[in-house]
Amino acid sequence: MGPGLDAYRTAHDSFAEQWASGYKEFLAIVAELTTAAHRLLVNIMGVDEHP
Amino acid sequence: MLLLVQVVILGAAAAVGAFFGEYLKMRGKNLATKADFESLQDQLRANTELVETIKAEAGQNWAKRERTNLRRIKLEELMEQMHECVAVLERLGSRAVVGDCEAGRRDPVAPLVAIGDLYFPELENEIYRFSRKWREQAMMYRSQEYGSWP
Numbered sequence: 001m002g003p004g005l006d007a008y009r010t011a012h013d014s015f016a017e018q019w020a021s022g023y024k025e026f027l028a029i030v031a032e033l034t035t036a037a038h039r040l041l042v043n044i045m046g047v048d049e050h051p
Numbered sequence: 052m053l054l055l056v057q058v059v060i061l062g063a064a065a066a067v068g069a070f071f072g073e074y075l076k077m078r079g080k081n082l083a084t085k086a087d088f089e090s091l092q093d094q095l096r097a098n099t100e101l102v103e104t105i106k107a108e109a110g111q112n113w114a115k116r117e118r119t120n121l122r123r124i125k126l127e128e129l130m131e132q133m134h135e136c137v138a139v140l141e142r143l144g145s146r147a148v149v150g151d152c153e154a155g156r157r158d159p160v161a162p163l164v165a166i167g168d169l170y171f172p173e174l175e176n177e178i179y180r181f182s183r184k185w186r187e188q189a190m191m192y193r194s195q196e197y198g199s200w201p
Contacts, residue, residue, distance in 0.1 A: 019144055019191060026184045030137060033177040037130055040173055044122050 125170040132163040136185050143192045160185050 136159045160182045167178035 015191075019188070022184070022188050022191060023140070023144060026140065026188055027137075029177070029180050029184050030133065033133060033174070033181050034130070036174050036177045037126055037133075040171065041123065041126055044119055044126070 122170055125166055129163060129166045129171065129174075132159060132166065133181065135159045136163060136181075140185060140188055143189060158186075158189075 139159050164178060164182050167174055171178070
């Protein structure tokens with residue numbers, strides 16, 4: 001294993017870590033938007049089929 | 052002579068009586084007709100107002116129903132677009148490490164933001180946070196793609 005491969009692995013791990021952390025936040029935001037959209041749908045239609 | 056005068060007076064009285072009788076009869080008939088006509092006019096006016104009110108209410112209800120339906124459809128589109136964004140980002144995440152250049156070119160957030168701007172000001176904050184985070188994640192991919200990463 002040369003220094004090039006180590007550098008690649010470090011960069012890869014660092015990227016994967018940052019990506020995963022950001023993606024987790026992103027999924028939380030997705031859940032927020034979904035909840036807000038559902039609330040709005042109930043409000044628009046005036047009926048909550050899944051209270 | 053006296054008899055003649057009496058006959059003339061009686062004749063005149065009868066003529067006057069007959070004239071006024073007929074006049075009053077006609078006058079009464081006209082008044083009754085006028086009253087009936089005014090009553091009919093009032094009824095017609097009331098009916099017209101009622102019809103106009105019903106038409107206006109029906110129009111308002113139709114517009115409200117149309118708007119509700121349109122917003123429901125657009126909300127479904129918004130959710131579909133959101134899931135498309137999630138799918139694209141997942142593809143980006145999985146392909147970034149192997150350098151797939153094509154996956155990062157699309158921006159599915161734009162239509163989502165457009166739908167939000169046009170139809171759902173109530174979701175402004177959620178959509179803003181979503182689009183910002185999506186672009187942040189996509190930029191992370193692009194940074195790596197273009198070599199900013201070591």
